[in-house]
Amino acid sequence: MSTQTMPFAKALTAGLRAALDADDKALVMGEDVGRLGGVFRITDGLQKDFGEHRVVDTPLAESGIVGTAIGLAMRGYRPICEIQFDGFVFPAYDQITTQLAKLHYRSRGRIQVPVVVRIPYGGGIGAIEHHSESPEALFAHTPGLRVVSPATPQDAYDMIRAAVVSPDPVIFFEPKGRYWSKGEVDLDSPVPSLDGGGPDPLGTARIARTGTDVTLVAYGPTVATALSAADALAAEGTSAEVVDLRSISPLDVPTVVDSVRRTGRCVVVHEAPTYFGPGAELAARVTEECFYSLEAPVQRVGGFHTPYPVAKVEHDYLPDVDRVCDAVDRALSH
Amino acid sequence: MLNAPEGSDGASAEGVPFVQLVGPDGRRTEGAQDAAYRDRTAHLGTEELRTMYRDMVLTRRFDDESTALQRQGELGLYPQGRGQEAAQVGSARALRPQDFVFPSYREHGVLQVRGVDPVDRLRIYRGTEHGGWDPADHRVHLNTLVLGSQTLHATGYALGLQRDGLVGTGDPERDTAVVTYFGDGASSQGDVSEALVFAAVNNAPVVFFCQNNQWAISEPTSRQTRVPLYKRGEGFGIPGVRVDGNDVLASYAVMTEALERAYAGGGPTFVEAYTYRMGAHTTSDDPTRYRERAEEEEWALRDPIDRLAALLRAEDRWDDDWAAGVAADAETLAERLRADVRSIEDPPSVSMFDHVYATPQAQVETERAWFTTYQDETAEAAR
Ligand SMILES: Cc1ncc(C[n+]2csc(CCOP(=O)(O)OP(=O)(O)O)c2C)c(N)n1
């Protein structure tokens, strides 16, 4: 078993490399992904090894990238598109929501569009406008798309490979603030299978830490926040369980509900605005499915109903350990 | 692969002719093909040429100082404009005060000419503002980072001018035009093509000023287009012209022609300013990963400021005392940036709830109230 310690970013690169190796129909396409290796270097070295035909520097047009990826997918290719930053997915939003998400449905299953759209997302990097957003709810609200976000290097490696073999389109949100955080990665882990046999590798949540008093539900960048909060809470005598959702659509409701049944309290943490955010859906589902186990209303910690603010105040916009602990206090006060 | 600067005889790379009035050696060109453009600069005397020189020197000093401030951690990011000063200053000097500018993010020279305060221009890169100035003050819109988006806004604004009867009156105080700046990379965005469609079918008074600086981050212009970009307008019914963007006089001349057309109700023009991004894409970029040193060195020989300086000297318009004054002004600008950028204060966090809507909105106010209490309690607990 070749387990190595590597940054999240390198695990993604390794996953993409494995996907390109495994299937010569897989293609990487996007702005600056070739010679430069992407502005975050996630595709570093791939063009050199797989050629300009497999790792394509596209014209600067996101609608064009996703729109042509759809056509390529119809010809049997597996395009892996890179959107340079979260805020730049919107020129492609039309193609993603009106076409990519619906072709399988409209064709009554005759057309599959196995397109992956990778999007570095989230804040905390001191960036300018359009470089720190968390628009996942917009995509989760769209039937036909899978929406996922890994939180660890191992999941990055496994989930990108699973996304590439998925017959359904996958919007793959990468927590850019975690790109350089390291973890162990087993590079020999098998490509997760999506044939319906085992657990859904793109739709199964993970218990990141066990606990008994409260369930913290997070995904992507906030899993680390929730784990730090759990440490802080432990010091105060509160035992928090942390659920890493991995997938926003579908939601692994059973795993969350099972945890909340045990703890009786639930706090959802994401960077996306709470207003109509993923936490709203989770709170509703938890309330519906384990109302009588709940000791307190489900609490949400997330971004505000404002555009993503300027870098100098983003620390007060983003959920941090204090705000998670504050929400836990509210839940415990009931 | 090299993006060659230009051929020997007033032609850009690929042998495509462009409007050039001053060669890299600082001598005026004499080709008959540019005679009409030459006439457009005939009235520019020593004072006007010196003004353009000063604009360009100050722009470069702004660029260098901003880069230094970024390196010192005072700015989060900075996109250098080095090499594009002539295209920007020449085109902006052709504008009338009432004209409106929709820039992209690299137009430091345009903002300099329009008088946007240099400190205000850096607030966005310091992370204290998403904009930084009042667009009405200098008739310069806030640049968006979503590439190409502004070309539609410029077109819409031009349609508004048309409706307001500010086109084709023949009155230089009234007739108004719009210019939008964008890059070779941005030209591929669907929004830009849609802007060309809307501008063309409505004969809108807008100039599409595309700076082809040979690169869109790591991608050469050949990844965006198979024909020279100035031809992009043709199929839409928009006349196009390629200009030597490192020649401030040619940039000025071409822009006056485009603006005259717009003022008179003749509709849009597509200008391709053929130039070079001498620096990195931004302070986060490392161009050695994708382009040749030789290419940079070749373009350095076409430095637009050196060219104008050579012209001024060749025509005895240069004066050492005046030049020393310009250098002193540049130093003053740099000193001001060093002092005032550092002292830009961080906004209070609660200000993030301001201006989301024009009228009070329940959700925002609920969250603002929660945040204020939370902040107070946290501060209390920390005490
Ligand atoms: C819609 C959109 N997609 C991607 C980006 C990321 N991006 C920022 S600048 C840039 C290259 C722009 O090249 P060009 O238009 O030639 O302008 P230049 O940087 O050369 O001035 C890219 C891809 C963006 N800002 N907006």
Ligand SMILES: [Mg+2]
């Ligand atoms: Mg460019």
